[in-house]
Amino acid sequence: MKINFSILLVLSFLFVQQMNAIEKIEVHIVDGIEKQTPPLKFHCASRDDDLGWHYPHLGSDFTFSFRPSVFSETVFFCHFFWGSKDSAFEVYRDSGACGKEGIDTGTCYWLVKEDGFYFANCTSPSQDFLTRKSGW
Secondary structure (H helix, E strand, C coil), X not given: CXXXXXXXXXXXXHHHHHHHXXXXXXXXXXXXXXXXXXXXXXXXXXXXXXXXXXXXXXXXXXXXXXXXXXXXXXXXXXXXXXXXXXXXXXXXXXXXXXCCCCCCCCEEEEEEECCEEEEECCCCCCHHHCXXXXXX
């Protein structure tokens, strides 16, 4: 009985160490809409976490961070509204949006502009590093 408990304790310790070794991901969503009338608003969530509604101002940076799940794929999505326009998409997915592209830096940077959504896998990128991913 003592041996089984000791093995269980060691395995639990190793599992916790492995969980802490998983790189933390940071997602930035920046309001780059110059015309602030109407204002931008968006709602973000995952299967487990509701990050709520956000009403940014020009240049503001909504940032959240997390460790991807070991047991299932981690996905965060946001729904954006700007006047009569709206768009919803995944801002992070282990196997897709930002997951593969942000793997080197652990950072996903999204810039929302009048003509659509731009991505870079670094914090505060210059225009040269931004790639337009979609329109409204």
